[in-house]
Amino acid sequence: MYYLNNAATTWPKPSCVADAMRDFLTRGGANSSRGTSSERDMGTMNLILDCRMKLAEFFGGYDDRNPLLVTFTANITEALNIVLRGFLRPGMSVLTSSMEHNAVMRPLRALEARGVRVEVLAADREGSLHPEELEKLLSQKNFDLMVMSHASNVCGTVQPVKEIAGICKAHGLPLVLDTAQTAGLIELDASALGLAALCFTGHKGLMGPQGTGGIVWEPEFASRVEPLITGGTGSYSHLETQPEDMPDKFESGTPNLPGLAGLNAAMTWLKETGIENISRKENELGEHLLEGLTSLAGMKLTGKQDMKDRVSVFAFNIEGFDNGILADELSLKGFETRPGLHCAPIAHKTLGTFPQGALRVSPGYFNTIEEIDAFIRELGIRN
DSSP: OEEOBTTTOOOSOOHHHHHHHHHHHHHOOOOTTSSOSOHHHHHHHHHHHHHHHHHHHHTTOHHHHOGGGEEEESSHHHHHHHHHHHHOOTTOEEEEETTOOHHHHHHHHHHHTTTOEEEEEOOOTTSOOOHHHHHHHHHHOOOSEEEEESBOTTTOBBOOHHHHHHHHHHTTOOEEEEOTTTTTTSOOOHHHHTOSEEEEESSSTTOOOTTOEEEEEOHHHHHTOOOSSOSOOSSOTTOSSOOOSTTGGGOOSOOOHHHHHHHHHHHHHHHHHOHHHHHHHHHHHHHHHHHHHHTSTTEEEOSOSSSTTBOSOEEEEETTOOHHHHHHHHHHTTEEOBOSOTTOHHHHHHHTOTTTOOEEEBOOTTOOHHHHHHHHHHHHHHO
16 A cells, blocks of 8 residues: 555654553543543643644743644634634625635635635645745735634645735734644744744644644734633633633533544654654655656646645646546555645636546655655556
8 A cells, every 4th residue: 555645644654652641541531620620630731732832832922832822723724713703793894815725715615604704815736825026915914813624635735824924914914824734844933924824734734633723822822712612611610701811712521532632642753753854755755756757648737837845745646547547546556635626616716627636646754765666667557
């Protein structure tokens, strides 16, 4: 088996992730803030706090990396919904990009139907936004929020977030960043960038299990967002209204505690391995894959044609082949990829690959040069 679908979820995970989840389920397992001061109860509370602290440090959280400004969600889609649906009201306006995943576009279209004005800033055919165009737009129109993906899940293009964040800050525009494809690969500092909220998922570059994610909040912005879900938090039990204190405000119900145990272990692994080492290896694999892809006849590579300002996510079509049929044929030879529209139709329209989509290949840290070579050989045989 050749796993080349890391943009969907990284695999395999570091062995410590499964070990930590198993340990929680077999030796810990107490619910959070819903017991006594027993060893198991305190163990769960300490686990959650430890994970918050690691994430606050990793993402450059606000107020001296205050862990209480990190809230957990089931995934980044839920995180984005919490922010967008909790902040935007009828009559407000929001700006996004033409490279977004449906985790952004579908909530925005639903809000649009309820009276929120949605405007899309167009990227070029390589999937890149141009800061000068954002500056021009903001000098002409006012918005209440901007939300954008740091990198495309279709073609890997990384946006100039530092420049965009600076422009947003100068115009007093809160910026929400979707880091699904960059967290764990590119250094991020929410406080230094001045982000209103940084949304992350645990199961991709952070190397954790599915069912984990969260939000790193700017405190004043968090105070302006209404919780999407209300209910029991294990705290303030005398109140019939939702607590305003963080992180309780956005964390009703029992979280995915085995998943957080795995994510906590993954964050330790990331620190020990080094994000720079992970990024370096993935870039080396990407360069090797890119060289092989561009050597094939009939190759139509989507987006950027080099490794500058991108992560190792590649989408392409080969002349004469349907990308879905090609993906199926490759899977019979053990190569796991992803064809189609990748839950991002607006991005494919921007890139010129709608409605047929493309075949996406995304190597990860645990892949090898030999696996990349085997993939290119198999494509060459079919070509």
